[in-house]
Every structure is written in structure tokens, then in C-alpha cells.
Amino acid sequence: MVTIIEIAKLSNCSVSTVSKALNNYPDVSEKTRKRIMKIAADAGYIPNATAQSLVRKKSNTIGVVYEVERGLKNLFFSEVLDAFRATIEQKGYDILLLSNKSNRGLDYVDHSRFKQVDGVLIVAGGRNLDAINRMKENLLPVLTLDPPLELKNAIYSNSYEGIKKACGYLYQLGHRRIAYIQGDPETLIGAQRHQAYQDFIEEKALKPIIAEGRFNTYYSMEEGYQTMQTIFERHGLPEAVCAASDLMALGAMRYLRSNGFSIPDDISIIGFDNLQFCEIVEPRLTTVKQDYKHIGTIAGETLLNMIENKTLDFEPILVETSIVVRDSCKKRQ
Amino acid sequence: MVTIIEIAKLSNCSVSTVSKALNNYPDVSEKTRKRIMKIAADAGYIPNATAQSLVRKKSNTIGVVYEVERGLKNLFFSEVLDAFRATIEQKGYDILLLSNKSNRGLDYVDHSRFKQVDGVLIVAGGRNLDAINRMKENLLPVLTLDPPLELKNAIYSNSYEGIKKACGYLYQLGHRRIAYIQGDPETLIGAQRHQAYQDFIEEKALKPIIAEGRFNTYYSMEEGYQTMQTIFERHGLPEAVCAASDLMALGAMRYLRSNGFSIPDDISIIGFDNLQFCEIVEPRLTTVKQDYKHIGTIAGETLLNMIENKTLDFEPILVETSIVVRDSCKKRQ
């Protein structure tokens, strides 16, 4: 590995001059700068980021904490992360993957310190507020996506307005008996979505159609199936269904179809998330899109900002959703 | 940030004794070791990995290169990476994400050097062999998954046997008019799968049913749809279809269904990959499973091995596939 010392020798300069030339300092003559640059390039010199980090006290690396249990394999994570990466990469930052379980006995807070990251993005892992506070104690900028509790330093999709939009869309198609398949009303997101449905129903003076008492913690297909069954048995067939997740919408579709109902002819159904499979299932699922790309970009910009300005707090950011119209909803005859 | 020097002062020892104690060197008395450990813990001491890397010339970080264009959002990547991470994490390694496009003008080879990673995993990005060779020149252990060309230092699914198994399964169900929807026969994987079909047909003395001349570069739904159409128009309805990817299988299903055929009653169909949506579509797609988890684990073990033994080469590893039986194939009446 060729070091800055070799370059100094090759160019008959001191290491400090070489360093300044390489880093575009103003106080080195244009001529020697060019000369040194060329020599370095010819010699195949690549700086050593580790050495730079040590002296600059800056690693140009951002830690990304994610839930091992859920893995990388949810679209939420991968789409957000892609946009996040693109944003921070422009400023020369790299991503270090940090699992929420620890490496060598360190939890992710200590691990972040150990690896000297400049900031931390916690994706869907904010379960423990304590960790976030410890990050801040360590003067580490930290940012959370979709935490389970109302939190500072967080970026959310506007779930409340999202469900309102969904119900509004169904209403506009002429539906009045609109059922809701809830998530887990004890979490922040679940509560917001639930509240949105209730408010909507009240505003339009409709009758709520819901499987009271259910807590769909996983937003899964199976839960959607069962919730739809409960609703059907208690209330009969609604005109439309709004589900708090795409997977639950899909589960509901399954139940309805296996009972001989056709979608969207007999009943309209709308999901929430806009996962990839919305395009693949039949009928293609109309849904509320969470703007993952925007969330990732904003997260990147915000975190860079915090790093550069050494701020540790910012107010929550809400990202708007939008309806993606496909084939699972239809105007009421 | 509390450093080793503080701990030395607090414990009235030299820095070297502290370092040795912290790193479990044998030549420090059990008593002082315990004492120092306690003082360090109480002081909230966390070692500085950057400083350690600099002097040890080892970062305990592995670079993962992936294709920005495809993003993180393919199941292949995320499942493999999850298993890979779990494996290397046990040995104290972290993952640094490296996009195949560069950061600050460095390509990923130079970037890997810059960040001093100990080894590199290239996921589905081996398009340029040159980069891999440059890695090796730099004495960096490098390993590739699913490269487009036959390559050393690579781990593959056994595509050839996979397609053979698929065709064998259809045959065993009683089908004889078995069509094949190919990928891109000009790539390694495409060629292997194609060859497997041809060999199978020959062995069983069947008639090949294939859309000659097509190159399905993306293995996409759209390509599957069109290829199925071509096959149908040229050869009529086969008894079964073997597709070189799940997405193409899905496209074929679409085409067949929109022409009034029922799956699996009128025609059986099998895919390749075992993507998540296989469980979600109707009928659930029978397919050849690529063992992503195993690939990731093997990749981790192999790379760690290379790093520890300073080897730069290993012979290609083939990972076996298996059939996942679901609902899209049926015994011929």
C-alpha cells in the first residue's frame, strides 16, 4: 500500500505539502498541486480512510440499525434504504449495517460508538426509546423511522390522512357501508389509522363496521382473513373495505373470494402501503402509497444536516401519502 | 470520549497493561485484569475501532457491493445478505454497503481500499471481471454471487440440476408435452438452464416446445407473458410449462388465464426462484427454490476463511436447489 510518505519522497515535498495538495488546500501553489496529484495518481495512491477518521474524528460513515427478526426483506426497509443511500452518498458517506441484536456483546448504541459512526438511522426498530436517548447522550445524531411511539427525531408517513384519503376515495365511488380492518390500535400508527376511520365515519354520519376487540399486531394476511370473516359474520357484506395494510387487504380478498364474492364487482377493497405485490395479485390492489423514496431522501438530508450542524433534535416530520388506483375498487352501481 | 489513557490513570497502570487486560492477553495477572475491566466498565469505556484498525491493519469490516439499479429490493439480495450478516457477525465483522456506482469518484474497488475493508462480497454485480481481478491485485479477498460468466471465487445455485428437477417433476406427474420459457441463453445461468431443458427432452425422447430466438434478459412477467403467447400460437397448448423464473411463470399464467385456460386443471406450470409472491398468487406457484439462506451462509464462511488464511482463490461452489410443491401443478388425468 503506497502511503502519503512515498508520494512525498517521489515528489521531493514534505508530507504536509502532499496532504494539503491532495485535500485542495488553498495555500499550495497550483503547480506543485498538479504535480503531486499526478504523481499520486500514477503511483496508484488511495488515501487511508481509517487514518483520516482517526485524526479528523469523523468517519463519514452512518450506522443503519434494523430489526434482524424482520430482516432486510421487507420492501419498507429496502426502498427507504435505497433512497437514503443515494442521498448520503452524494456527500461522501457510507452505510454501516448494524443489527439491533449486538455484535460481540455490544448493543447497537455501543457498537455505533465503537465503530465511530457519525450518525445513526434506526429503521423500524425504535422499540426502545432508551437506546435513542443513550445515543443522544453520546452526542450522536439519531433519527428514527416509524417508531411505535410518538417521538422526536422521527419521520412518519401521515397515516391519519392516509386512511382518510382511502375512506374518502371509497365514499366518492358511492360506497356508504364502509368496513375497516384495523391494525394494532395500541401502537401509534395503529391508533392514528383507527382514529382516522372513526373520524371519517362520524363526519359523514355513517355506521362504523369493524371487528371490535381485534388487535392485528402483524398486519398479516392471516389476520386480514380472520378479521374479514368476523366482520362478515357480524355485519353481513359491506359495500367496501378499507384495510390498514396491503397484506390484510389481501387476506380479506381471500376470505371474500372463497365465499363466492367477486372483487370489485360485489365489494371494493383498498389497502395501505403499496407493496410490490399490489401489481401482481388479481385484481391488482388499489392502495394508499407510502412514499418510501421520499422518506429515505428526507431521512438522509435531515441526518446529514444534524451531523453537519451538530444538532441532536428535530421535530417529527410527516410525509404525505397518496392513493394508487388499480383494479380492486369500483363505482357503486 | 474516555480513552485508554484515562483508564490507565484511573487504575494506576500503564496504557499497555490496560490494553493487554482489555484484550485478554495472558501476561497480565488475573487480579489487575479484573480490576481494570471493572474500572473501564464503570467509566463507560468503549474502544475506538478506528484506532485499532489503523494499528492492526484490520478493519473487521466487509464490503458488500450491490447493483444500485436493481436496488436492495430484490428478495435474492435481502435473503442472502441476512444469512451472510448473521454468519460474519458471529466473528465480529460488520457490513459496509458499497454501491457499484461510485462514491466521490472512486469505483468500488478503490472505495474498498479506501475504507480498508478486509474482504468484499459482490452480489449480482460481477458484470465486470476486471474489477474482481483488480481486487485480487490489491490482495483483497473477493467473492461473487451469481456472476454472468463462469468464474472462480463464485457461488452459484445449481441451475442445471434445478431445471432438470423441475422437468422431472412435471414428467413424473404424467406430462409429456412440456414447454420451456427460457431466460437469456447468452448468459451463464441462462445457458445452463436452457441446456438442462434440452438434455432432459433428449433423454426422455420428447419433443421440445420452445419459443426459439427469444432472449428474456430480465426474466420478467411481461417477457413470460409474451413468450407463452408465442409458444401457444406456434405449438398450441402444452400439458405443462417450465419457466426459468417465477416472474416469467406468473406472466405465462396471466396469458393462459386470459385465454380461458385454468391452472392447474388445463395446464401445469412451474417457476424458478421461490420468491415471496409464490405464496400469494392464485394458484400458489410451485417452483424450484434457490437456497438463498444457504448461499449467504456459505458465502460468509468462505469469505471469512479467505480473510483469515489470506487466500485469494477458491473453486466455484454449487448450491443445490429443491422443488417447493404448491398448487400450480397437477397430475395428468
Next chain:
DNA sequence: GTGAAAGCGCTAACAC
């Protein structure tokens, strides 16, 4: 405009 030298936090000879 250039160079000498201190030091980032840590490890590892080597001496005692």
C-alpha cells in the same frame, strides 16, 4: 508557499 513536528487512540515489541 512549504516544512517540521505533534498527536489522533491504540497495539506490540522490547526492556525491566
Next chain:
DNA sequence: GTGTTAGCGCTTTCAC
């Protein structure tokens, strides 16, 4: 067993 010291490769005062 413990301490002294020389670096790892680089940046950054400060003096010239």
C-alpha cells in the same frame, strides 16, 4: 507481570 516507546497513516498548527 508491568511499563516504555515506537509507530499505524494521516491532518494541522505553527514557524519559516
